[in-house]
Amino acid sequence: MSFIFTKPNRPVSRVFIHCSASDNPEHDNAATMDRLHRERGWSGIGYHLFIRKSALVEDGRDLEKVPAAQGGNNTRTIAICLHGLAVDKFTQEQFDALRDLCDQINRAYQGNVTFHGHCEVANKTCPVFDYRNVLGLDMKGRMPMPMRPMGWVNTTEAAAGTGIGTPDVPIGLVKFGDRGPKVRVLQQELKELGYQPGAIDGIFGKLLRDAVMALQADHDLVTDGKVGPVTAEAIAAQAVRALAPERTAASLLSLAGNGSRIATASVSNGLAGLTLTGGGVLALVNELSGKVDEVNAIAGPLAGILSTHGPLVGGGTIAVGLFVAWQSWRSGSARVQDHRSGKTL
Numbered sequence: 320m321s322f323i324f325t326k327p328n329r330p331v332s333r334v335f336i337h338c339s340a341s342d343n344p345e346h347d348n349a350a351t352m353d354r355l356h357r358e359r360g361w362s363g364i365g366y367h368l369f370i371r372k373s374a375l376v377e378d379g380r381d382l383e384k385v386p387a388a389q390g391g392n393n394t395r396t397i398a399i400c401l402h403g404l405a406v407d408k409f410t411q412e413q414f415d416a417l418r419d420l421c422d423q424i425n426r427a428y429q430g431n432v433t434f435h436g437h438c439e440v441a442n443k444t445c446p447v448f449d450y451r452n453v454l455g456l457d458m459k460g461r462m463p464m465p466m467r468p469m470g471w472v473n474t475t476e477a478a479a480g481t482g483i484g485t486p487d488v489p490i491g492l493v494k495f496g497d498r499g500p501k502v503r504v505l506q507q508e509l510k511e512l513g514y515q516p517g518a519i520d521g522i523f524g525k526l527l528r529d530a531v532m533a534l535q536a537d538h539d540l541v542t543d544g545k546v547g548p549v550t551a552e553a554i555a556a557q558a559v560r561a562l563a564p565e566r567t568a569a570s571l572l573s574l575a576g577n578g579s580r581i582a583t584a585s586v587s588n589g590l591a592g593l594t595l596t597g598g599g600v601l602a603l604v605n606e607l608s609g610k611v612d613e614v615n616a617i618a619g620p621l622a623g624i625l626s627t628h629g630p631l632v633g634g635g636t637i638a639v640g641l642f643v644a645w646q647s648w649r650s651g652s653a654r655v656q657d658h659r660s661g662k663t664l
């Protein structure tokens with residue numbers, strides 16, 4: 320196989336397998352899938368990788384971006400699509416390519432990733448074929464390492480699944496220029512997450528679009544400023560983020576040097592002696608980052624955490640400030656910083 324998988328920087332814990340729900344030869348390529356998605360107003364192909372009948376593996380959506388493939392289960396996933404619909408029309412070469420690809424992914428994550436069919440999280444038959452058998456998965460969706468020899472699976476056996484796959488049909492898209500209650504709800508949600516969507520007036524204007532793009536940048540989504548199911552999922556889930564390793568060596572001074580307004584204020588308030596290395600503050604930041612996503616969602620969890628750890632750090636303001644500073648540092652985007660006042664510089 321010629322395709323070489325490269326691990327993305329965003330966190331990944333699950334891989335989902337799909338079928339394209341079409342045997343039309345004209346649809347047997349990622350470019351057509353991408354075009355069909357764009358024609359519907361979406362941000363291009365939702366799958367990361369597309370396997371043609373010929374076994375050619377094509378790039379779809381950037382692996383660094385969250386896919387738009389499994390409603391409600393897109394965060395931390397990789398989405399792979401095999402072209403096909405009828406179970407007996409998938410090719411052995413496609414299955415071999417899928418196994419090779421999944422084996423590469425499995426190795427890249429040292430076995431700490433599980434493999435699933437779309438049907439496991441949706442009322443669909445997708446991907447139609449018996450992917451568990453093709454990949455040799457155990458009950459939890461783990462793939463063996465090393466995998467079985469190529470050619471072990473035949474298409475008849477693999478095609479044990481029945482039924483017809485249903486293509487993902489987008490449900491609702493809120494975008495620039497829209498008006499109404501959906502927009503109002505979105506404005507309220509973004510405001511509660513600490514973004515700056517402007518007035519809560521039910522009109523999708525430039526400020527709201529910028530706020531949506533800021534949120535999308537924060538969540539490794541395609542930054543198109545439109546709210547479809549994937550962005551809505553990110554808003555709803557407030558996905559937990561991993562603490563960046565560089566953060567463990569940070570101090571108030573270095574954060575201030577990186578432009579954190581809150582760190583700067585803390586320094587000017589004479590708190591520069593407080594460093595993050597190996598102390599209670601780091602533990603607190605760790606704990607915060609494991610429990611909440613956006614700083615404005617801290618209020619509830621913070622109260623409990625501070626009642627436990629508060630004395631260690633001498634007050635919640637510093638901890639919140641550090642957390643905000645970390646968020647600010649991580650976002651790393653001028654756009655984000657421009658539109659998240661109160662959270663960044």
Ligand SMILES: [Zn+2]
Nearest residue numbers: 337338437445
């Ligand atoms: Zn699917």
